[in-house]
Amino acid sequence: MTQYPTSPVLEPVAGQEKTLVLNMGPQHPSTHGVLRLVLEIDGETVVRVMPEIGFLHTGIEKTCEAKFYQQVVPLTDRIDYLCPMTNNLTYCLAVEKLLGLEIPPRAQWMRVLMNELTRINSHLVWLGTHAMDLGAMTVFLYCFREREDVLRLFEMVSGQRMMTSYFRIGGLALDPPLGFFKKVKAFADRFLGNVDEYEGLLTGNPIFLMRVKGVAHLSKEDAIALGATGPTLRGSGVDIDLRRDAPYSSYEKFKFKVPVSNGGDVWARYVCRVQELRESIGIVQQALAGMPEGSTKADAPKVVLPDREKMKTQMEALIYHFKIITEGFTVPAGEVYQAVESPRGEMGYYIVSDGTAKPYRVHMRSPSFANMQVLAKMCEGRLIADVIAAIGSIDVVVGDIDR
Amino acid sequence: MALTPAITDLEQLKSHPAVARLLEWNTAAVQSAKYDRDELTIWVDKHLIRDACAILRDNPACPFDYLCDVTAVDWFPSQPRFEVVYHLLSLSKKERVRLKARLDDEGPVLESVTSVWPAANYFEREVFDLFGIRFTGHPRLERLLMPDDWEGHPLRKDYPVEGYR
Numbered sequence: 295m296t297q298y299p300t301s302p303v304l305e306p307v308a309g310q311e312k313t314l315v316l317n318m319g320p321q322h323p324s325t326h327g328v329l330r331l332v333l334e335i336d337g338e339t340v341v342r343v344m345p346e347i348g349f350l351h352t353g354i355e356k357t358c359e360a361k362f363y364q365q366v367v368p369l370t371d372r373i374d375y376l377c378p379m380t381n382n383l384t385y386c387l388a389v390e391k392l393l394g395l396e397i398p399p400r401a402q403w404m405r406v407l408m409n410e411l412t413r414i415n416s417h418l419v420w421l422g423t424h425a426m427d428l429g430a431m432t433v434f435l436y437c438f439r440e441r442e443d444v445l446r447l448f449e450m451v452s453g454q455r456m457m458t459s460y461f462r463i464g465g466l467a468l469d470p471p472l473g474f475f476k477k478v479k480a481f482a483d484r485f486l487g488n489v490d491e492y493e494g495l496l497t498g499n500p501i502f503l504m505r506v507k508g509v510a511h512l513s514k515e516d517a518i519a520l521g522a523t524g525p526t527l528r529g530s531g532v533d534i535d536l537r538r539d540a541p542y543s544s545y546e547k548f549k550f551k552v553p554v555s556n557g558g559d560v561w562a563r564y565v566c567r568v569q570e571l572r573e574s575i576g577i578v579q580q581a582l583a584g585m586p587e588g589s590t591k592a593d594a595p596k597v598v599l600p601d602r603e604k605m606k607t608q609m610e611a612l613i614y615h616f617k618i619i620t621e622g623f624t625v626p627a628g629e630v631y632q633a634v635e636s637p638r639g640e641m642g643y644y645i646v647s648d649g650t651a652k653p654y655r656v657h658m659r660s661p662s663f664a665n666m667q668v669l670a671k672m673c674e675g676r677l678i679a680d681v682i683a684a685i686g687s688i689d690v691v692v693g694d695i696d697r
Numbered sequence: 698m699a700l701t702p703a704i705t706d707l708e709q710l711k712s713h714p715a716v717a718r719l720l721e722w723n724t725a726a727v728q729s730a731k732y733d734r735d736e737l738t739i740w741v742d743k744h745l746i747r748d749a750c751a752i753l754r755d756n757p758a759c760p761f762d763y764l765c766d767v768t769a770v771d772w773f774p775s776q777p778r779f780e781v782v783y784h785l786l787s788l789s790k791k792e793r794v795r796l797k798a799r800l801d802d803e804g805p806v807l808e809s810v811t812s813v814w815p816a817a818n819y820f821e822r823e824v825f826d827l828f829g830i831r832f833t834g835h836p837r838l839e840r841l842l843m844p845d846d847w848e849g850h851p852l853r854k855d856y857p858v859e860g861y862r
Contacts, residue, residue, distance in 0.1 A: 348842035355827075356851055356858070391734055394700035518788065521764055521816025532788060539791045626700060630734055631784055631795065633765070644782065646770055659766040659784070667819050697823065697842055 313341055318681065320349045327692030331669075331681065338677050343670040347663075350696045358656035362622030363389055364463055366656065371457040373658055374694040376419050379405075379412040379448075380636040382461040385656075387542055388632035388643040389463045392625050395594055399586040401465040402544040407478070407581040408451070408460060409543070410574040414485070415444040416637035416689075417567050417574075424564070424686035425496060428505045433495050440488050443481050450474050464598035465591035475582055482578045489571050496564075506560040510672035510684035513558055520671060521664045524639020525570065526688050529563035531556040536635040547584075548577050560687040567689075597623050622651030631659075638662055638689050662694035703733035713737055714759035715785075715794040722752050728799075736795060743798040746781075747808040747834075750796070753785060754813055759792055761785040764810070767820035769828045773854040778802040779830055783810070800830060809835040827852035 313336045320330040328349035334342040354373060358366045370385045371378040383405055390397065422437030445455040451470045452460040460467050496502045512522065517530035527534065535552040537545045553569035555562035591598045599618055600611035617623075627649040633642035639661030646655040665688045672684045710716045710730050716739060719727050726749050728740040741749045753761040765784040772778055779800040786793050798807060809832035810817045821832045822841040829850035832838055840847065849856050 348840075351842045353851060360858070394734075518762055519815050521814065534788055534791075540793075628703075628733055629738075630736060631766075631793070640765065642766060642784070644766065644768060644784070655770050657766070657768040657782075659768075663819060664816065667816060697827065 312336060316678075320346075327690075329685075329690060329692050329695075331685075333678065333681065335678060338679075340673050340676055340678060340681060343673045343681065345666050345669055347666065347692075347695050350692050352696055355656055355658065355697050358653055360652065362651050363625060363653060364618070364622065366653065367462065368457065368459045370658075371459055372693060373660065373696070374636065374638070374641070374662070374691050375456060376416040376691050377412045377637050378456065378458045379408045379460060380634060380641060382459060383409055383543065384632055384634040384636070384641050384643050385645075386461045386463050387634065388630050388645045389625065391630045391632055392628055392645060392647050393463075393594075393597065394626075395464055395592050395597065397465055397543075397592050398589045399544065400588045401590045401592075403581050403585050404466055404470065404590060405461060405543045406545060406548065407578060407585075408448075410577045410581070411444050411447060411478070413574045413637045414571060414578075415441055415448075417571050418444070420567065420637075420686075420689045421492060421571075424689075425492075425502070427682050427686045428502060430496065430499070430502065433492055436488070436491060436495075440485065447474070447478060447481065450477065462591075462598065464594050465589070469590050475585065478578065479582055482575050482582065485575050486572065489568065489575075493568060497568075503561070505679075505683055506564060506687075509560045509680050510676065510687060511559050512668055512672055514556075516671055517558070517668065520668045522639075522668045522688075523661045523664050524636070524689075525563050525566040526665050526668065527639065528552070528554045529566045529687075530558040536633055536640060540633065542632075542634060548580050550577050560683045563687045624649060624651050625653075633659070636661055638691065638694065639665065658697070660694040662688075662690050662692075666690065666695055700734070703731050705729065705731050710737065713794070714756060714790075714792065715739060715753055715761065718752060718756045718758070719749060722749075736793065738795045738797060740797045740799065743800060743807060746783075746796070746798045747810050747813065750783065750785075750810045750813045753794070753796075759787050759790045761787045761792070761794060763788050764814040764816045764820075765793075767810070767817055767824060769824045769830055769852075771828060771852065771854045776801065779805050779828065781807055781824065781830060805830040806833060807831070808833050809838075811835055826850070829853065 313334050316333045316335055318331040318333055320328040330346040332344040333340055367382055370381040374381055418437040418441040422434040425433035448458050449455050452458040512530050514531045517527050533554045538552055550573045553566045555565050595614045600615055604611040605615055625647045627647050629646045631642055631644045633640050641661055642659035644657040645653055648654040673681045707730055710732055716730055726742050726745045731738045763786040765786050768782050770780045777799040781798045783796040809821055821835055824830050825838055826840045826842055827850055
């Protein structure tokens with residue numbers, strides 16, 4: 295950080311240098327949190343972009359090392375606060391893989407259902423803020439109106455709107471309450487019409503098209519070499535989606551298409567995400583149609599907390615509850631890397647266990663962190679206004695680039 | 698889905714394209730390998746890590762062309778103390794492999810893989826910032842998350858977590 299001054303400095307005009315260093319952020323509305331971009335500009339043209347990250351440093355990985363395995367779940371909500379369930383899921387899957395634990399079908403399908411609602415929630419925030427960065431206020435209001443519906447569904451199952459912590463190691467926290475599926479169905483039935491509405495406002499809008507088409511281009515080779523992920527990678531023509539290619543949580547039983555676009559510009563990434571909204575609704579409807587009956591917790595009394603009712607009647611349940619809360623549970627030594635397709639791309643957890651009740655090391659491979667590296671490639675040689683479009687198109691969440 | 702014992706016999710793991718290619722290139726590069734919980738780990742000689750990555754990226758049978766992640770684990774106080782972990786993915790074959798390099802406590806240095814994948818840039822800076830492992834040949838090895846004047850490397854196991862800095 296010392297390399298760049300914190301206030302804009304105008305270099306002397308006499309001869310050599312005519313560029314200007316300009317700070318965008320850390321609190322610019324389009325930087326979605328605390329992201330600081332140091333721009334070197336020549337007139338309106340961006341010569342260099344240096345993202346400076348770390349303003350939100352929370353030390354989350356270090357904190358994980360001091361917690362029991364089950365106590366890490368609420369922390370994973372905080373890393374990417376727009377898709378808490380995806381992060382819960384990745385972490386739980388990783389620990390379940392370490393334990394060799396099998397999850398009942400109903401819990402698996404509920405995980406798929408909630409995960410896709412989370413994707414819709416996250417993409418709605420992206421669409422709204424991206425459109426607002428480019429000057430379209432109405433879409434922002436519409437998207438947040440629908441997002442409210444999703445948040446109410448989250449609140450119904452978990453009691454929380456944003457930091458849900460709904461998934462547990464070994465299943466779910468609770469079975470969804472009565473009337474939940476009916477509400478999800480009502481939401482899913484009307485949501486496609488809402489997507490049409492957003493597209494009606496943006497897809498044919500000449501101002502929007504001029505701001506996004508051909509802007510912030512990223513070629514396929516660059517996208518792979520720089521480690522872009524998720525819709526940013528698929529927008530550059532790489533056909534990969536972990537839900538289809540490395541299925542987890544019974545995703546192999548669902549039918550959906552993976553939207554891929556060859557454009558590599560902001561428009562291509564916009565199209566990919568809007569298509570994903572439609573595909574996600576399809577998955578939600580399939581999950582509703584085929585939701586199995588049965589338990590939502592694995593049969594592993596030493597890992598999964600017992601039901602409240604059992605604790606009142608069975609001594610063993612009370613003992614296990616007490617032991618899990620006070621001592622945690624031990625996990626066999628080993629290491630796993632579990633990756634999940636989050637709304638932003640590949641979210642991976644690398645967990646090392648040394649055989650105790652606390653993880654020896656938890657590393658979070660987050661998609662925004664990987665995507666930040668392509669920003670410079672996208673913006674250099676373009677106008678400042680295009681930087682705004684580029685940031686929106688890679689869908690940065692600053693909690694996600696933090697460790 | 699009960700846990701099965703890990704396979705550590707190199708002969709049995711030769712069917713994996715990454716092991717086969719590395720052994721074909723240089724038998725000294727592969728120190729050991731382990732197949733555990735459906736995941737393959739290869740311990741690579743620390744002096745050969747960049748070359749091994751380049752070999753795997755250009756492997757014609759199964760190109761590991763995508764770098765998912767670089768991170769490290771601190772095994773303080775045992776020696777060798779650090780393990781740097783690389784997660785590779787083959788976009789076309791959907792295979793994954795984990796490479797590891799062991800490093801000693803005294804001035805841990807490793808060759809940077811930014812020349813193989815530019816994506817390693819931030820990952821290696823993060824490892825440098827939080828573990829103090831240096832990467833030679835990195836274009837801009839500076840602190841990424843912590844302030845420039847921060848003392849110590851927070852993810853080391855002997856970093857104090859309480860009290861004033």
